[in-house]
Each structure stands twice: as structure tokens, then as C-alpha cells.
Amino acid sequence: MAIRATIAGTGSYLPPWVVKNDDLREYMETSDEWIYERSGIRTRRYAEVGVTTSDLALEASKRALEDAGVRAEDVQCIVLATLSPDIHFPGTGLFLQEKLGIAGLSCACYDVRAQCSGFLYATEAARAFIESGIYENVLVVGAEIHSHFLEFSTRGRLVTVLFGDGAGAVVLRGKEAEPGGQGILCSEVHGDGRGALNGVHQKVFDMGHRPFLDYDVLDTEKNADLWPNMSNPRGLYTNGVIRMSEVTLSVLGKAGFTVDDVDWVLPHQANLHMIRDMAERVQLPQGKVLVNIDTYGNTSAATIPILLDENIRNGKIRRGHLLVFTAFGSGFTWGGVLVRY
């Protein structure tokens, strides 16, 4: 009997500190109007100093497990996507496992490094584990703390104003596949390494150097590598719209559906203009596209699970709805997931 990966439960967590656009004027030349017109963002959340990515992941995971009715002890594998790991190594999935109180049970802990597409990469990996029978319950998490590594100056504003902190989690559980039944019906993820340093990246260190930090981190003239760098905003925008559109149509087509069959599309929340262009390109009514970028900004790997959880809890997404997740990110990476909730 074929097994399908179904969404058993969802959870999300946003740190309570709300940062408005005008609050950023304390650090850089900007304004609410400038940021909103270019991104659709009004506010974002920041984690307090001392809070780590795995702390946010923990809160989202606890909510997802409770929603699924699954005990942490029954999680056989954690797949955590982040571009803001707690430390360089080991992986953040291990920190989450320990905080969930299940370290002694020694479940598998994967970290996924696929930036804004990370949650979809993690979901596809979890789907493969479940469909192949390796695991039955997989905890898939997207979690980020951006605010601790953004450059709070006019030099860094192009990137800094866009990002916020947050986490979302999904418990995927294997179930016998039924025609028209619940679960992930199709998924695909892609990468194009030509975009690795030609989009948005953050170098911090260079393992080709000995020692691997080859600049004075406190020297504001020389420490540009310490901060995120967006070298190709037009390339990101254009590729993002095209790739998110392509994968949306691709996952639908492969499963025998069209845009008309979709109840909701959950796009990565990078920029409101990109989201609108993507919807127009695939001829999707804007009313079927879920958006929360105005409130949370871009939370990278966490945008889609936060959006999913929020709209399940507010009743927009209901059991039986056909959903498409689509994302594009640094790398370049992109992907799409078609799921019957």
C-alpha cells in the first residue's frame, strides 16, 4: 500500500517585539512610506538578545505537536531549515531536539541550508522519508532570527528593512494514500548555483583563508562581509517571479490539476510586488493568494509554515483544501509543493 505524507498538525511562533518601519529611522535613513511602497511591509518581529533560532523553533514545534496530537517522543526525525543557525556547527536541529526533551531518544536531526526555499526543501526530504517507509512522523521546521545579524545602518538598509524573525513547524505523518485523499501530492525543488554570490548572500567567513576571518569585524570600513549583501536585486526579483510561477504550474500539472482547482496559494513572503506578479503570471485571482508580509516581513525559511499555521487557525484553510506552496530564495533555490490539507 502506498504511503502519503499528510499534514497532521501545524504551529508557529513570532517573538512579541513588534518593530514598525518608522522605528528603523533610529538606525538608518528610511521611512514607512519608502519601505511599504517597495516591499508591502509595515511591521516585523524581532527576538530579544539571548533568544536563539532553536528557541523560536521550539515554541513553533510544541504548538505543531499539540495540534497533531503527537508526543515529542514519537518524532522519529527533525528536518529544520534555517539560514540563521544557533552557531556555525553543530546543526540547529540538534539544539531543537534537546530543547524538546527527546535527545535521549536519538532521533535523526537534519539541518537544511536552502535559504528562503528551505521549508520546501525540508518538506520534500520529509516526504521522501515518509513515502519510502523510513519514518512515520517527521517534524519539519522553518525558523529564523535575522535581526541579530542585520546591519543597522544606512549602508545595510536595502536588506535590513525586509527581514523579521519567526518560526513555523509542521508535523508530517505517513498515512495510506487514498484517491483524492489528504497529503502531499507533488513536490519539486531546484537550485542554480550561478546565483550563489549573485543575488543575496552573507559571507561572514571564508574557509579559503587561514584564519577563516580575514578582516577586522569591528572596522566598519572593512567589515562589509560580516553583513548580508544584496548584489542583484533585479535578478532576484525577476528570477523569483518566473521560478515561483513555473513551479506552481508544474506541481499542479504533474498531479493533473489546474490553477482553477487551487483553493489557496501560499507564496514565500519576500516582496508584495513579487507575489502579485507571480499571481498575475499564472492567472491566479489575487484573492486566492495568502499574504502576511505586511505584518511579519520576510522570515526566510519560516514564511510558509507561519502563513500556513495562521490561516489554518483563522479558519481560511480547511481540511480538504488544495494548497500550493511556492518559494524562491538565495542560492538560487526554488520549489513548489502541492498538498491536499
Add this chain to the structure above:
Amino acid sequence: MRTEQETFEIVRKIVARKAELPEEAISMGSDFRNDLQISSIVIVSIVLAVETEFGMELSDEDIVKLATVGDAVRFIVENSPGP
């Protein structure tokens, strides 16, 4: 090959839709930044729609040179592969 007028009508619709402006506000002489007050990100959105519509690619250098709607229309007429 589309005429300049036909191209203008298509470009005007794209600009109006992307910049949320009435079509009547857009003429061949309209300067994207100074007259229409279009932000850089909406310019990127317009360029992508134009590239898709006319089956062409614009370089960053091309875009910088196209100050007015008329500049863009003439560039498209001269450089697009045609419908």
C-alpha cells in the same frame, strides 16, 4: 511588427496596472520617475512584464537609458523580435 502606437497602447496598460495609475495619466512624454513617480521596484516589475509581453530581454544599461514611456516604446519597436 507592431507599430509605435500599438506598442504604446500595450506599454501604457502594463504601466497603469503595475504602477496603479489611470491610463489617461500616461503619455509618450511621461518620465517614469519624475512625472509618474514610479519606484525602482515597480520599474523592475514593469520591465519583467514588458520582457514577457514582447519576448525580449533588457539589460540594466538599457533600462537606465529609458527615461520616458516614449523611450521605452521606441526601444521595444526597434529591438523586439515581433509577435
